Amino acid sequence: MRKLVLILGDQLDAHSAAFDGFDARRDAVWMAEVAHESTKVWSTKPRVAIFLAAMRHFRDALRERGWTVFYRELTPAAAVWRAADGRAEPAPGETLADALRESLASLQPERVVLVEPGEWSVREEIRAAISLPLEMREDRHFLCSHAEFAAHAQGRKQLRMEFFYREMRRRHAVLLEEDGQPTGGDWNFDGENRKRFGKNGPPKRQAPRPFPPDELTRDVIAMVNARFAGHPGELAAFDWPLTAADAALALQDFVAHRLASFGDWQDAMWAGEPWLFHSRLSAAMNLKLLDPRQVITTAQRAYRDGAAPLASVEGFIRQILGWREYVRGIYWRFMPGYVELNALGAEQPLPRFYWTGDTVMACLRDAIGQSLRLGYAHHIQRLMVTGLYALLLGVRPRALHEWYLAVYVDAVEWVELPNTLGMSQYGDGGLMASKPYIASGKYIQRMSNHCAGCRFDPAAASGPQACPFTTLYWDFLLRHEALLRQNPRMAMQLRNLARLDDAARTAIRRQAAGIRAASADAP
Incomplete structure (x- = not known):
């Protein structure tokens, strides 16, 4: 084997940089379900299920290309745990590093390729586990690279999303006129997007498109209910897009039926109404099933075609091109120490x-x-x-x-x-x-x-x-x-x-x- 391409659970991008130069005759893909990823924080059943179900669908899509995919699948059998300093700790073989070392010893590729993980500790865990040549590629799913964010931050006394967002709008020509000015004359229409529902509640709207579990997903749900029976959360209402095709349908559904009213009601709440006018797209984007460029382009087109008002479209795009990219820049600039920051000295336990x-x-x-x-x-x-x-x-x-x-x-x-x-x-x-x-x-x-x-x-x-x-x-x-x-x-x-x-x-x-x-x- 020439190279083994590692695909993590939040890297389900068919156009990933990890696949650049992939040769199905000499290369292979490696994916693994490991219990530790669901227990290092005591993940709820919906979170466990969405990652594993999406991974299995992605695995099958790669195999349909004729590619070799080595895939480690969890079974319903319960893992064995031991307590250490009050935290759950995996038995041998239950961590990502353990699974990776075991596979590399067996497969013996010439080198390993992956896109940079979205979690600092996972990146370091993989580096420590691999003694072979390792090529870690930049994740081009995002619209702002580490180098570009560093350049933005250089010399600034304070980092503020609004200025970063304007820079991103200009760089990617989003909601921008030919003279370089923002469409509508303002960069931000947040002041128009803070309406509340009246006493009669939310306006009538079409419910989000459902994505009922298929047979593969039902198998995952059954496994999660058995393997992680002691975890919080429920799976009876599990209903998420788990493939790139379904994610694209979810985007179309949002733009057609809720984007126009998103701006007005994005800050409003109503008891027993979880979806309201929100997109339900963040999970698909964070799993990399949906490219943010596609989302931004589709929303911008809705405004240009008169299907959604500017305030709604700008507010939605700001969440993706602004906040989503900005928080990623903050994360990688200040990790690993960021997770321990506690400026207010707060020490109360979580209720x-x-x-x-x-x-x-x-x-x-x-x-x-x-x-x-x-x-x-x-x-x-x-x-x-x-x-x-x-x-x-x-x-x-x-x-x-x-x-x-x-x-x-x-x-x-x-x-x-x-x-x-x-x-x-x-x-x-x-x-x-x-x-x-x-x-x-x-x-x-x-x-x-x-x-x-x-x-x-x-x-x-x-x-x-x-x-x-x-x-x-x-x-x-x-x-x-x-x-x-x-x-x-x-x-x-x-x-x-x-x-x-x-x-x-x-x-x-x-x-x-x-x-x-x-x-x-x-x-």
Whole structure:
């Protein structure tokens, strides 16, 4: 064998750089399902299933090309685990490195080729496991290379997504006029994209196109339910595109039926409505089944053809060309130390109900229950419900990061870690975001119907009916007042804090301490 091409679970790109120069007569592909990838964070069943099912479909597609694919498949038999320092640890043969060493000893290729992994520790694990010549190629799925991001960051005192996004728009001529100016005269239409539903709830819309599991996927679901029976989450509603063809259909469905209204309602929430006008495309893109260029081009065409308004199209494209590329740049620029950052000194454990959804807080119950059931929550549910509560409570950022990485089907560390630790938890002290994204329960009341079905009063900061979000919001300002005074963007919130008298401050501190104590003491 001339070369063995390694394909990881989030590299299911038929046009991957790893395949450049592939000769089916002399080369082969290697893929492996390893239990450790599902247990190093205690991954939910939907997250495990989407990776394994998509991998098996990709394997079969490569074999249909006539290529040799060496594939290690997990079986329903339970793995043997031993405890070490409170963490689960794989038995021999259960890690990616173990599987790779075993295969290389048997296959003996001349060299190994792969695209750079999306997780720093996996990249280092592979490097340490391979003694043969190793060629690690840049992942051209992305629109911004490491070198280009480094050039953007060079000499800047602060990194901000908005300036990066404008640079990317110019570089790739996206929503740009012939004179180089942004289409519509502005770079950002976010101010038009913050509408909330009225009392009657979301407008009528067509449900997202379903992708019911085929026989191969049903086999994976059965295996996951057996092998990972003790993991949280459910698979009864598993419904995701798992091939490039289905991902393309999902894109067409979103553009045809939801993109036009995406901008208006992208920040709105409604109980029991997980999809609303969102795209459901992030998992397909992060598995590399869907090229972001195709997504951006299709959305831009919808605007040019009059099928979707500019504010919706720009807001959607900003998530892909802006945020998605920006967080990847942040990740690789600041790893491996980034994962340990904790600028606010938060050390509270993650509440147990994050793994069960068993809480009396209606918004958290809905968002967490949906996350465990579907492996999905849209960005406002993540930032301003589950993430906001953890930030206000003072949860250790790495603990929340590991929960997000375990729960969501679109979670790969390069994208999930900066969004969670940086954007959501302000754990990097402002490397990624210009301020902590904090709000009281009044924000959730304004943007959803959750408070109407909750026993707490979002306007109350203390007392038996006080909303824990509101109590913890004011307590967060009190605890971090000195630090926040250095941030001009926090001026208005600190002026409101100054209006609280000593009695109100004492009551808030006491009630917040009770919330934290009860959370830490939960079994």
